[in-house]
Amino acid sequence: MHLNLFQPIAVGPFTLPHRVAMAPLTRSRAGQPGDVPTALNIEYYRQRAGAALIVTEATQISRQGQGYAWTPGIYSQDQVEGWREVADAVHDAGGVIFMQLWHVGRVSHPSFQPGGALPVAPSALPVPGKTFIVDENGQGVWGEIPVPQELTLEGIRAIVEDYRRAARNAMRAGMDGIEIHAGNGYLIDRFINSQSNQRQDTYGGHYRNRARLLFEVVQAVVDEVGANRVGVRLTPMGRFMGMGDDTPEETFGHIVEGLNKYELAYLHLVEPMMVGTVKDEQVDPRWDLIIRDLRNAWRGILILxxxxxxxxxxxxxxxxxxxxxxxxRPFIANPDLPRRLREGLPLNTPDPASFFGGDHRGYTDYPAHG
Structure with missing residues (x-):
């Protein structure tokens, strides 16, 4: 019996029928050209509308914000129209869908950037990782990430406005709300963490300065859509793409305290046990205490x-x-995951080879339980 997992809960203006949410999952299947959702994406999300809340795959707020091949955007009219069909399909099936907005920052490649420019970051530091690019034959491959360029103050202000515009576009597309991706080593997370932010201006140094971009983005998005339709995703203690903070208790404690003032729809935390995020030996032993402290400090709905x-x-x-x-991953392979969990049914096994890129195989062809 799952006494708690299948109890209803109020999240923002919505009463959700249970507690099984669908995490944002990059699948690299946006239509080309233009990184526009297609009928394939519509079917994928429609199949999973039984989730209490769908958080879409991370969706870039601008061309500069893209770092992986074939990921969707929300900055062109074609993208807005494509996402509107996704939202309509989810709503017709009784679901609730928030769009996750991201700017990947330095986890990118000149092939994605306007004019072939270098990716941007709080500081011009090497990136210990690779990103998913398109080779000369049109195939998806993992490519080296160059040392990025440091953002100017003018560049930071422009990105905040890109978030504002993207939030407006997402609501035009019929989304129920916005999740701001502020984790996993992408742009906002790089500003937050001391080991990736070596700036000496108002966006660097003390954790209050390093959190400034996050709060400016939150304010811009809240102004557009209302606080009760906004969530924030954080990865405290994350190590992906060379992340790390010298005082995570203070840094993320300050962030949660600041986010409390907005009365957001929810806070979404990723624990390091997530498969593929970090190796077991890299998990900081302070993690469990920090998650408990943040849970106690947060006055709203918490998603883990x-x-x-x-x-x-x-x-x-x-x-x-x-x-x-x-x-x-369970939602990748089991479009009817809530039913399977409720009834104790066996789960399909996901195929990692089809996680990124491709067609319907490993995307919309996983069967629901008979």
């Missing part, structure tokens, strides 16, 4: 993601660790 199954999700809800649980 991090390799959960039905048992561990129920446990987290029962002991108050979270209010909803976001499932990632």
């Amino acid at each position: 993601a991090g390799g959960y199954d039905a048992r561990s999700a129920e446990e987290a809800l029962a002991n108050g660790r979270a209010d909803l649980i976001a499932f990632g």
Whole structure:
């Protein structure tokens, strides 16, 4: 019996029927040219509308914000119209859908950038990782990331406005709300973490300065859509793409304290146990204490993601660790995941080879349970 996982809950203006959310999942299948959602994407999200809340794949706010091949945007009219069909399909199936907005920052490549420019970052530091690009034959491959250029103050202000415009476009597309991606080593997270932000101006140094961009983006998005339709995703203690903060308790404690003032729809935290985020030996032993401290400090709805199954999700809800649980890979392979968890049905196994790029195979052809 899942006494907590299938209880209704109020999130923003919505009453959700249960606590099984769909995590944002980059799948690299936007239509080309233009990185526009297509009928294939519409079907993918429609199949998963039984989630209590769908958070879309990360969606770039501008061309500069793109870092992976074939990911969708929300800055052109064609993209708005494509996403409107996705939102309509989810709503017709009874679902609720928030769009996750991102700017990847330095985790990019000149092939994505306007004019072939270098990607941008708070500081011009090397990136320990690769990104998913298109080779000369039109195939998706993992490519080296160059040292980025440091953002100017004018460039930072322009990005805040790009978030504002993207939020407006997402609502024009019929989305129910916005999730601001401020984790996983992308632009906002790079400003937050001391080891990736070596600026000496008002956006660097003390954690109050390093959190400034996040709060400016939150304010811009809240102004557009209303606080009760906005969530924020953070990855405290994350190590992806060379991340790290010298005082995470103080840094993320300050962020949660600041976010409380907005009365947002939710806060979404990614735990390092999430498969593929970090290796076991890289998990900071302070993580569990920090997540508990942030849980206690946060006055709103908390979503957790991090390799959960039905048992561990129920446990987290029962002991108050979270209010909803976001499932990632299980939703890739099981479009009817909430039903399977409720009824104790076996789960399909996801195929990692088809996670990024491709066609309907490994995307819309996973069967629902008979």
